[in-house]
Amino acid sequence: MLRKGITFIGTAVQQTLKSQKHLRVQRFSATAAQSSEEINYEIKKNGKRLSGADYEESVLSSISSEEKTLIPKAAFDVLLKEYDELQTESKDYKDKYQRSLAETENVRRRGIKQTDDAKIFAIQSFCKDLLEVSDILDIAVKSVKPEELESGGKAMKDLFEGVSMTRTVLAKTFAKHGLVTVDPTNQKFDPNLHEAVFQIPSANAKQPVGHIEVCTKIGYSLKERPIRPAQVGVVSQ
Known part of the structure; x- marks a missing residue:
């Protein structure tokens, strides 16, 4: 809607310039200005902006045929007022757009954090259960004395190495998942x-x-x- 409004102003002026070779803003005397301003040159109808062609037709239909090369001052003032309003609307829409972008980014970041927290919470209980297994492996490894390992034979050494390797792999798996x-x-x-x-x-x-x-x-x-x-x-x- 904003772009249509801005486009309309340019279109209205361009179309009028093309159709009138010697177009100029009408210079009124006090009496002429008053009579011109009595005419309604509203650019909106039923709450909607008129197109450039419709507004031009509305303005031209209100003036005499010998003055077709003149733009009534009241009509020109309406265009200036409309331009200022569109500038204000444009600034307001831009501000709202930037705020919406910022809010969308905040929502995205919160969503990522909530997803990460949900993942952590989902495996937290499972991790706690595995900690008991890790504790038992630690106790098993630390309980074997070097002299017992030497006198226990090959079977004892293989068992100790197997438990130690299991403990190491479990620790690496823990670290991998934080x-x-x-x-x-x-x-x-x-x-x-x-x-x-x-x-x-x-x-x-x-x-x-x-x-x-x-x-x-x-x-x-x-x-x-x-x-x-x-x-x-x-x-x-």
């Missing part, structure tokens, strides 16, 4: 991230009060979101 271990040893205790299972007197600790001296069970985070707190021993007074 599931990483959290060992907060020597860090300041944070009740939102860590679970204190016992306290160590400061006289027997290397870390300052309020810090973690020992991590008895490592924690895990999924895509930087904690899903299992690390179990730790905290230095106390």
Whole structure:
């Protein structure tokens, strides 16, 4: 609608220029101007803008045949007013368009984030169950002493290597999907991230009060979101 309005002004002027060789804006005396302004040169009819040809016909039909080469000042003023209105509408539509683009981009970004969060939530429960398997493999590997491994024979070594390889592959799979271990040893205790299972007197600790001296069970985070707190021993007074 906006483009049609702007096109109309150019079309109206161009068509009139083509049809009238010596077209000029009419210079009125006070009396002539008053009589011209009494005529209704509205550019809209029933709420819709007239086409260039229709408006030209409306203007020409209101003036005498000997004045066909003149544009009544009132009609020209209507064109100027309409041009200003279209400029204002154009600016308003442009502003709304830019706001709509910004809002669409925000909606797109929120949608992507919500989708990513949904994916993380979907596998979170499954990851927690697998952590118990990882813990058991860690305990199994750490429980075998070197001397027992040497005296256990080939079968013992093969079993140990198989468990170790399974543990390694599982750790790589965790990392591939954003599931990483959290060992907060020597860090300041944070009740939102860590679970204190016992306290160590400061006289027997290397870390300052309020810090973690020992991590008895490592924690895990999924895509930087904690899903299992690390179990730790905290230095106390």
